[in-house]
Amino acid sequence: EAGVTQFPSHSVIEKGQTVTLRCDPISGHDNLYWYRRVMGKEIKFLLHFVKESKQDESGMPNNRFLAERTGGTYSTLKVQPAELEDSGVYFCASSPLTGFLYEQYFGPGTRLTVT
Amino acid sequence: DQQVKQNSPSLSVQEGRISILNCDYTNSMFDYFLWYKKYPAEGPTFLISISSIKDKNEDGRFTVFLNKSAKHLSLHIVPSQPGDSAVYFCAASGITGGSSNTGKLIFGQGTTLQVKP
Numbered sequence: 001e002a003g004v005t006q007f008p009s010h011s012v013i014e015k016g017q018t019v020t021l022r023c024d025p026i027s028g029h030d031n032l033y034w035y036r037r038v039m040g041k042e043i044k045f046l047l048h049f050v051k052e053s054k055q056d057e058s059g060m061p062n063n064r065f066l067a068e069r070t071g072g073t074y075s076t077l078k079v080q081p082a083e084l085e086d087s088g089v090y091f092c093a094s095s096p097l098t099g100f101l102y103e104q105y106f107g108p109g110t111r112l113t114v115t
Numbered sequence: 116d117q118q119v120k121q122n123s124p125s126l127s128v129q130e131g132r133i134s135i136l137n138c139d140y141t142n143s144m145f146d147y148f149l150w151y152k153k154y155p156a157e158g159p160t161f162l163i164s165i166s167s168i169k170d171k172n173e174d175g176r177f178t179v180f181l182n183k184s185a186k187h188l189s190l191h192i193v194p195s196q197p198g199d200s201a202v203y204f205c206a207a208s209g210i211t212g213g214s215s216n217t218g219k220l221i222f223g224q225g226t227t228l229q230v231k232p
C-alpha cells in the first residue's frame with residue numbers, strides 16, 4: 001500500500017511568487033491534515049479536511065494560504081504571494097474515519113524556501 | 116502561546132541504557148497524548164499514545180508515563196538501540212473550547228535522540 005506522497009519535495013521561490021504544494025493521501029483515508037514546521041520549531045497544525053470539506057482551518061496563518069481537496073482525494077496548498085516567513089517544511093497527513101483518530105500517517109514533507 | 120513543550124532539544128545515551136524524553140503541557144483539556152518519531156527526510160511516524168485517564172502505557176521497549184497533576188509526560192525507551200536515533204515529538208489532542216475533536220495534533224518542538232553504539 002502506498003503511503004502519503006507529497007510533491008514537490010523541495011521548492012525554492014522568490015518573495016512574491018506563488019507556489020502550490022500537492023498531497024496524495026493514502027487511498028481510502030477521508031481525513032487529511034496539513035501541518036508546517038518552521039525553522040526547527042514545533043510542527044503546527046494548519047487545517048483538516050474530511051473528504052472534500054474543511055472541518056477546521058483554525059491554523060491557517062492568513063488569507064495568502066488556500067487549501068483545496070478536489071473530490072475528496074488529493075489536496076493542494078497554495079501560497080500566494082509567498083513571504084519570507086512562509087519558509088519551512090509542509091507536512092500532509094491522512095487517516096481513515098474509523099480507527100484511532102490520532103494515528104496519522106505523514107508524508108515526507110515539502111521543504112519550501114522563500115528567498 | 117505554546118501548549119506543548121519539550122525543553123530538551125537533544126539527548127545522547129549509550130546503547131543498552133534507558134532513554135527518557137520529557138514533555139510538558141499547559142491545557143488540562145487534552146484527552147490524548149502521543150509520541151511521534153521522525154527520521155531525516157521522512158515524515159513523523161506514530162509511536163505510542165496514552166489516554167488522559169491512564170498514567171502508563173507500555174508497548175515493547177517503549178513506555179509512556181503521564182502525570183496529570185504536574186501536566187507532564189515522559190517516554191522511556193529501554194533498552195535504547197542505535198536505530199532509535201531520531202527526533203521525537205510529543206503531541207497532544209483533545210476537546211478544546213467546546214468544539215468537537217477533529218484529531219488536530221498539537222506538537223512540541225521535538226527532542227533529537229542520539230543512541231551511541
